[in-house]
Amino acid sequence: MKIALAQLNFHIGNFDSNTKKIIAAIQDAKEQGADLVVFPELSVCGYPAIDLLEFTEFVELCRLSAEQITESCQDIACIIGLPTPNPKVQGKDLFNSALFIENGHVKAVVHKALLPNYDVFDEYRYFEPATKFSCIEFKDQKIALTICEDLWNINDNPLYLAEPMEALIKESPSLMINIAASPFAYNHDEERVLILSDNCRKYNLPLFYVNHVGAQTEIIFDGGSLVFDEEGALLDEMAYFREEIKIYDFVDGKVQSYTPVVHNPQNDIEQIHDALVMGIKDYFTKSGFSKAVLGLSGGIDSALVCALAAKALGPENVMAVLMPSEYSTDHSIKDALDLVRNVGCKHEIIPIKEAATAFENMMRPVFNDLPFNVAEENIQARCRAIVVMAMSNKFGYILLNTSNKSECAVGYGTLYGDMAGAIGVLGDVYKTQCYKLANYINREREIIPENSIIKPPSAELRPGQKDSDSLPEYDVLDRLLFQYIELKKSSAAIIAQGFDESLVRRVLKMVNIAEFKRKQAPPILRVSPKAFGMGRRIPIVGKYLS
């Protein structure tokens, strides 16, 4: 039997496009001799559709798409994913389902049992868990078909009481197929291989695993679909960050011939780079936009976003706006212009002094002689936001946000100022990772100007300002933040690791009181196991522990 894995990029709610893509892939696989084409979880509607699933019209359109796909699936079989109505009155109204379709008929329907609800997941909000399980017979094989999380309950602290494979194994299946929507994080590729390999060993079965690829606002899918033998040995790993359809010849319980393992030899930074490029690209493509604007300061973060956007959208579609103030240093303009030249994007220079002076004059009767402070600093950052948003409103550019994760964490940014933007490109990338990313982008030739990388970071909102005036060095800060954000450690536990006590208390307090700012931040491209945004839900009004 020839099994095709169709690792494709779907568009949430775009039934027309998703259905055409599925039907074309079936046709393509059939022409290559495949017996079965496997698509990812909820492929018909895209993932995650969140509350669109609560519209009955949405579920009905899923059904109609599945009908079209069923009709077109002749002389071949396929597995697709979609929400289906729960026929019972008790329980939630939907199942997260897989249809096994053969020769124009739905041969079997499988429902997902383990519904993730942590981090970015909300599946139990919509779906009733499956309680019955049975294998599917096809071409003398017995397939144990499961959906994503159904194979993930295999660790020392299992989240769920149910074990779908424990039921399925009783029917003596000959292989496992798992359809997934498993989001990217820089550490996810290794975890995925371990968990799935454990399943193969535990059940002594080979496994075909197909994942989504592509970005859905903040959530990025890397693909990396997998094939294992019954001993859990990794036979093949499909492409990262691009669509691919690959066919495997499965005979006598073995994958008979396959292209040698091409384990995508990417380190974390390479993966983050590719994820961010795909994240930007899909945000624009799927929203129907093509042109981006951003404020370019001469610093490393905006330089990175500019380079990534140029890679994703083409430099001709990127407009960098330099907005010097009286506190900008000469090298800032030069470094920004060097970047523009290296990247080849468009640029404008719009100084903000006139607007900043206007606000100074307007506020004088109220501010009187109160000293220059964060109010005046923020006025500058907000004047810049007005300029880039005016470019956006006048010309249809979409504003990219350039805040990094370290800044987002400690609230080192101006709400409605540099925190503005449609999508946060670096909001899940710590400052120390930004440096590594810059060096990676510069691996063949200088794109990010060396000076942007080596100079001390500064917001340049008052004379001689440096980030290090109010923040610890980033290598210390980032390690500290990782303990609190990613690992959810208490201040006591972090101090016990050797961090300075007063520093820990100061930084954790900064993180906590910035919740109200992050609530209004743009969606952030998620590349880590714990990104700010939908996967981290902290009360705004509350008393924090630290």
Add this chain to the structure above:
Amino acid sequence: MKIALAQLNFHIGNFDSNTKKIIAAIQDAKEQGADLVVFPELSVCGYPAIDLLEFTEFVELCRLSAEQITESCQDIACIIGLPTPNPKVQGKDLFNSALFIENGHVKAVVHKALLPNYDVFDEYRYFEPATKFSCIEFKDQKIALTICEDLWNINDNPLYLAEPMEALIKESPSLMINIAASPFAYNHDEERVLILSDNCRKYNLPLFYVNHVGAQTEIIFDGGSLVFDEEGALLDEMAYFREEIKIYDFVDGKVQSYTPVVHNPQNDIEQIHDALVMGIKDYFTKSGFSKAVLGLSGGIDSALVCALAAKALGPENVMAVLMPSEYSTDHSIKDALDLVRNVGCKHEIIPIKEAATAFENMMRPVFNDLPFNVAEENIQARCRAIVVMAMSNKFGYILLNTSNKSECAVGYGTLYGDMAGAIGVLGDVYKTQCYKLANYINREREIIPENSIIKPPSAELRPGQKDSDSLPEYDVLDRLLFQYIELKKSSAAIIAQGFDESLVRRVLKMVNIAEFKRKQAPPILRVSPKAFGMGRRIPIVGKYLS
């Protein structure tokens, strides 16, 4: 037996304050001769603590608080709510629990079985559902103690397969107690009485129900704790929107003597009014702030927010900023000043012309001779945001957002402009409800100037602009929006109700393409069954149905 219901206002994560409040209430009830004091669901930590529950330190502080409460609970019993660790390795790590404490000892622990995960709820994200149930014996009574949603599975389309009361009723309890965290919506009071009354009739048992009161950022609890007899007759309803401890004498299976039913005779608008006042007040009190700032346009929405804020915080703590532009009409200033006088708050007049002109000049080299459009309109709205945020940054005022639900729905507002603010006061109040709210506030004397109520709504961002230039009349718009937002109807279903087809398509499209704006809106005080914010999760990048 005397049962006290302690309907109190807790502060998420403020263990010190919550614990003191619980201990004081126990002491108070004991002095009044109570045998048992009942506190609401998760009273020890506040509700909803969301991802704070993922910090082990948070759960440990709950345990320590419960120890203190247990220690202080002598010669009386109490029921408190808190998260407790799940001792089994399989399943989620926490239960949503109630402790029954008597004479310094924990006598029983009850876990919640039905974990709501719709709308604003995320409980299955943290908690393992209970599967075992037993009654608690106390003073010759057998109590069927349940937690909130555990009594809510009683309708024609039950969400859950489990039925905790079906297990408990087998032990022949003599009364039901339910501890709740059931958020306010203007239609919730009636639904709550119906559901709970149904339980009494179904199980032929009296019921004591205690709810939270107070606001937690966007989520507002109205209190309204209830007592029913075994036939489902409502015996008493406690106060709305304020703390109350009330004692009931329960003898021979009957509530023997009680103050007569004081069903808080509030219509929807009165409830919304009180909810918004409490929402503002608690946002400030629990955040440690006291002073609010807002932009006052002369229109009805900002007038309403100003009046509500003055009621919540005291007029002396409200700063209204008038920011006329060249497009502001004379009556706008007059109407705003009338409101300031009626409310008695502080005000400043800061015209924005100088800043708007500065941006015009700055953008001229890029905009050239392109005609005035939304770009220039938004510049004005954003200049106003800079002014009020400068007031905030310089003087510590917290900015109140004044956008109403109709505007939020169709995206009729400027991101980083009039959409700015720490908390959205009217974001869940449709424009037509705003008029009713204004009339209610004016019920005794004119506070909202009559002219702000009767004049045609306008953003005044270009000469002679009126909302009706780009939006349908609000009474049509709001009815249409209700069908789409609250009822999740399809465009076809809405058109079938008699709405104009092209209007429906235009409005639904406006709602859809404003998702990216709403993502960055402030948290909105929730007063309806479907508010924008955490209870409505729609993909930003997706293809919408309408």
